[in-house]
Amino acid sequence: GDSVTQMEGPVTLSEEAFLTINCTYTATGYPSLFWYVQYPGEGLQLLLKATKADDKGSNKGFEATYRKETTSFHLEKGSVQVSDSAVYFCALRVWNAGNMLTFGGGTRLMVKP
């Protein structure tokens, strides 16, 4: 079946540090890839997405590149802020198989001033 593996947290960084959260996947069909963010007490917000190999998704300074050869979609940000503290989920959805998302276990990011 489909699965997503992401690095376990928590990840603790100082403000302005570089962030990488690793994500790898296995998929039965051709996947679209997503990063979602969850703030305390809230649902999930779509952070960025990529729908085909070598696509780069970007939003709010975050980036991730769809790497088919390594089945990876690592999340990066050059300079984190305290407001980036949240839980980040990598997810996939197989093309033309409905809207079911398969999620990784989530990575909690804590940014200290």
Add this chain to the structure above:
Amino acid sequence: KAGVTQTPRYLIKTRGQQVTLSCSPISGHRSVSWYQQTPGQGLQFLFEYFSETQRNKGNFPGRFSGRQFSNSRSEMNVSTLELGDSALYLCASSQGDNQPQHFGDGTRLSIL
């Protein structure tokens, strides 16, 4: 444009009871999906409805059921509640296939 609305936000039940959760999708969205979020199992897909038809179903027992109405609003029902059903239940809607999904803030269900 209003987002995905889930009601109620919080719910406390006891074992053996049943519960119904509601989700109102973004206007114009025909697909509604439900997910269960727990600390131990993470985010797990429950089911998806599209134009009133269940299209996909996750690996949950038959105690978990849902439906979608003609206005795309959806409900999920859990019967004979167990302690392990305590979770955050999230609803997501999208316009159609291969479109972005938008999540509500969830219903936090606690079983005593």
